[in-house]
Amino acid sequence: MDPKRRFLLKGMLASGAGGALLGSAGLAQAALGANRTGRVPTLLLSGSTEIENSFGAGVRAALPPGADFRPLRAGHVDAFAEACRSLSGNRPLRLIGMLDDASGELLIARARHAGARVSWLGLHAVDNRQTRHQIVNAPGTRTAVLALGEQLGTSAAGFALKSEQPFSEGRDLSLAGRRAGATTSDWATHLGHALAEPGRPVDSAALAARSARLEGRFVSFVIEV
Amino acid sequence: MSQQTNKVLPQGVAESDFRAALEQFRALLGAENVLVESEQLVSYTKIMMPGDVARNTPSAAVTATSVEQVQGVVRICNRYRIPVWTVSTGNNFGYGSAAPGQRGQIVLDLKKMNRILHIDAELGTALVEPGVTYQQLYDYLQEHDIPLMLSFPAPSAIASPLGNTMDRGVGYTPYGEHFLMQCGMELVLANGEIYRTGMGGVEGDNAWQVFKWGYGPTLDGMFTQANYGICTKLGFWLMPKPPVSMPIEIKFEEDTDISDIVEFIRPLRLAQVIPNAVVIAGVIWEAATCNTTRAQYTTEPGATPDSILKQIQKDKNLGAWNVYACLYGTREQVEVNLNIVRGALQQLGKGKLVTEEEAGGTQPFDYRAKLMTGVPNLQEFGLYNWRGGGGSMWFAPVSQARGSECDKQYGLAKQILNKHGLDYVGEFIVGWRDMHHVIDVLYDRTDDDERARAEACFNELLDEFEKRGYAVYRVNTQFQERVAQSYGTTKRRVEHALKRALDPNNILAPGKSGIDLNNGFEL
Ligand SMILES: Cc1cc2nc3c(=O)[nH]c(=O)nc-3n(C[C@H](O)[C@H](O)[C@H](O)COP(=O)(O)OP(=O)(O)OC[C@H]3O[C@@H](n4cnc5c(N)ncnc54)[C@H](O)[C@@H]3O)c2cc1C
Numbered sequence: 001m002d003p004k005r006r007f008l009l010k011g012m013l014a015s016g017a018g019g020a021l022l023g024s025a026g027l028a029q030a031a032l033g034a035n036r037t038g039r040v041p042t043l044l045l046s047g048s049t050e051i052e053n054s055f056g057a058g059v060r061a062a063l064p065p066g067a068d069f070r071p072l073r074a075g076h077v078d079a080f081a082e083a084c085r086s087l088s089g090n091r092p093l094r095l096i097g098m099l100d101d102a103s104g105e106l107l108i109a110r111a112r113h114a115g116a117r118v119s120w121l122g123l124h125a126v127d128n129r130q131t132r133h134q135i136v137n138a139p140g141t142r143t144a145v146l147a148l149g150e151q152l153g154t155s156a157a158g159f160a161l162k163s164e165q166p167f168s169e170g171r172d173l174s175l176a177g178r179r180a181g182a183t184t185s186d187w188a189t190h191l192g193h194a195l196a197e198p199g200r201p202v203d204s205a206a207l208a209a210r211s212a213r214l215e216g217r218f219v220s221f222v223i224e225v
Numbered sequence: 226m227s228q229q230t231n232k233v234l235p236q237g238v239a240e241s242d243f244r245a246a247l248e249q250f251r252a253l254l255g256a257e258n259v260l261v262e263s264e265q266l267v268s269y270t271k272i273m274m275p276g277d278v279a280r281n282t283p284s285a286a287v288t289a290t291s292v293e294q295v296q297g298v299v300r301i302c303n304r305y306r307i308p309v310w311t312v313s314t315g316n317n318f319g320y321g322s323a324a325p326g327q328r329g330q331i332v333l334d335l336k337k338m339n340r341i342l343h344i345d346a347e348l349g350t351a352l353v354e355p356g357v358t359y360q361q362l363y364d365y366l367q368e369h370d371i372p373l374m375l376s377f378p379a380p381s382a383i384a385s386p387l388g389n390t391m392d393r394g395v396g397y398t399p400y401g402e403h404f405l406m407q408c409g410m411e412l413v414l415a416n417g418e419i420y421r422t423g424m425g426g427v428e429g430d431n432a433w434q435v436f437k438w439g440y441g442p443t444l445d446g447m448f449t450q451a452n453y454g455i456c457t458k459l460g461f462w463l464m465p466k467p468p469v470s471m472p473i474e475i476k477f478e479e480d481t482d483i484s485d486i487v488e489f490i491r492p493l494r495l496a497q498v499i500p501n502a503v504v505i506a507g508v509i510w511e512a513a514t515c516n517t518t519r520a521q522y523t524t525e526p527g528a529t530p531d532s533i534l535k536q537i538q539k540d541k542n543l544g545a546w547n548v549y550a551c552l553y554g555t556r557e558q559v560e561v562n563l564n565i566v567r568g569a570l571q572q573l574g575k576g577k578l579v580t581e582e583e584a585g586g587t588q589p590f591d592y593r594a595k596l597m598t599g600v601p602n603l604q605e606f607g608l609y610n611w612r613g614g615g616g617s618m619w620f621a622p623v624s625q626a627r628g629s630e631c632d633k634q635y636g637l638a639k640q641i642l643n644k645h646g647l648d649y650v651g652e653f654i655v656g657w658r659d660m661h662h663v664i665d666v667l668y669d670r671t672d673d674d675e676r677a678r679a680e681a682c683f684n685e686l687l688d689e690f691e692k693r694g695y696a697v698y699r700v701n702t703q704f705q706e707r708v709a710q711s712y713g714t715t716k717r718r719v720e721h722a723l724k725r726a727l728d729p730n731n732i733l734a735p736g737k738s739g740i741d742l743n744n745g746f747e748l
Contacts, residue, residue, distance in 0.1 A: 101613045102606035105271070109316055109383060112268035112323060113336055115288075119264045121271065123615045125671040127524050132671035134615075136270055136278055138263040139230050160673070166270055166282035167231040167263040216520060217613025217669070224264070 045097030058192025104219025130158035313355035313388030401502030412454030476544030484628030614669025709739025
């Protein structure tokens, strides 16, 4: 394991190897080939301009030119209402987004009510000391967990990433790093990219220029109608 | 289908039996109403309790559209001994949300049974199915120009009268004690039979929604916060819309004022001068519901220092305690009552009364006024942004409506919360003679240390309050067994005897309020 990347992979990956320690490089690669999202229109819901400029930038960067993609206006009440309406519509659609806790709670409740499929549900807490991420995800977005883990392991300050797998016994993933002195990373941009294109490796170099720093508490989600 | 994405099974049920049951659910309900894939179930796992999500993960969720289907679901569950957790709209945030109480239980989601069956504009009664929301009812009353007013909990727009009443929730109008206003239930029992309470069993009767008691034992209460039946219809009373509603706020400067506030309010409430379920909200509750976040003032971990709370109070023009009340009636009645309130306040010698005009549409006055006058809104969700991180548990001890009691409870709660690095985010709801002291234990679920502290804090709150003779009226599913212990063994033995008689296979929401035949209570 690269000593510069002092993060610990606890838990078990799909191999079921309890306590196995893996290097971060190639984690996402290892899981490539897992579910690819079909080409349905993508709706992006960002809770604020900062989210749009980080998470949203990642989503945009991931989608191929010409992809059917529509961002809703960041932080706007009507945007939230429109996103909720889209959940109950008949049109197949993928809603990717990041919101504050209150709006996130409401949106997931709406998704449940509409019978939509939630393949990713993340809680994120980021301040100048560390970033913490807690994910409940379906297998189709497992690569996004690994991509996020890889990104955090490479460039984050202290971080903790926990991916709960409540639907499959004993497969929680838990990563933690205690790197001193590093600044908060552009984790949200990478996450946006990984969620928009779970099957494609994240091009970190291309993303660096696009990302903006994002701090606070957030809920991320991928919902399919 | 990709059932392999979900490996959860109901406890004690063999995989082959579960598969057979799922096939029967599909035949009964249609495949689209039987949810088994993890993507379909993630939204049922958005819990806010400190335990791992896995504890409350369902094996499946099924949606029914008719009473007959509910009966069918119950029969299949009996056949295969499958435990089933029922939700109406499933928005029980801070009490367990839409997740089952125990891992592997299937969720019976009644959101699609959403017919408003009857509104009687003259008698002020309603009969609804489980999936009807307060917003839906509100829209119906507006559209049909029916001069009745709703009473609802703060998540009004998306919550259901039936779900809220079954969990004995509260609202903020004179009809705020919702179970008190309930009149007539229809229940599917564990054996599939249909039981109607009150007058509902009498052939041809039309008094089901106007006379609660019927004949002989009155059993309605037994089905609330319980697991003896699945409620498929609920009747309740609606308040005639008064010609004038006057919401007011009274701000108090010091947190030591709580005792005086309660002594001031109680006589006015008992005499029905102020007839609604008055709220006395603490400063953080107020701050959060006018979109203030903790991070705007500090990023230091732990409890927010009092000095910062004072600063917020000043910046946002809040009281340390903020009383919300509403006067209803004709203009003359309201004026008379307002004068009585002003007189009592003058005698008290503190507190600043604010009218709706003076508040000028600002938060949190605006949403409080809406709650007290029956207009749905979701402003109170701002609480979740105070600290953020998705952790929330309601700690809701009951007390007498006495100043000294509230003072004692407030001091104790704040001290325990602060000791665990958490904030006192609380309000008192003044009932008829009681106080529901509602505290949102907010914490960051992404932080394992804070999660552990929140859990320890909740346990300590329960323990320390119990030592002083207090207990909560309702709790989230992680702590339901612990709270049942506070109420004594005899009660538990009676509850389990009823369970054994009505649901011998233990299929209806085992664990709800600590009632589970696996607990081994015998009468
Ligand atoms: C910001 C905020 C403020 C809140 N304020 C209030 C408040 O003022 N007052 C209040 O009471 N609550 C409040 N809550 C808590 C909660 O959201 C409400 O009580 C809400 O009404 C419960 O959700 P629901 O109506 O969807 O009921 P459900 O979640 O559908 O039902 C609640 C419970 O009742 C039982 N149940 C439901 N349906 C049936 C049935 N058909 N048969 C048998 N049992 C059944 C189940 O145990 C279920 O878990 C608040 C929550 C938040 C986030």
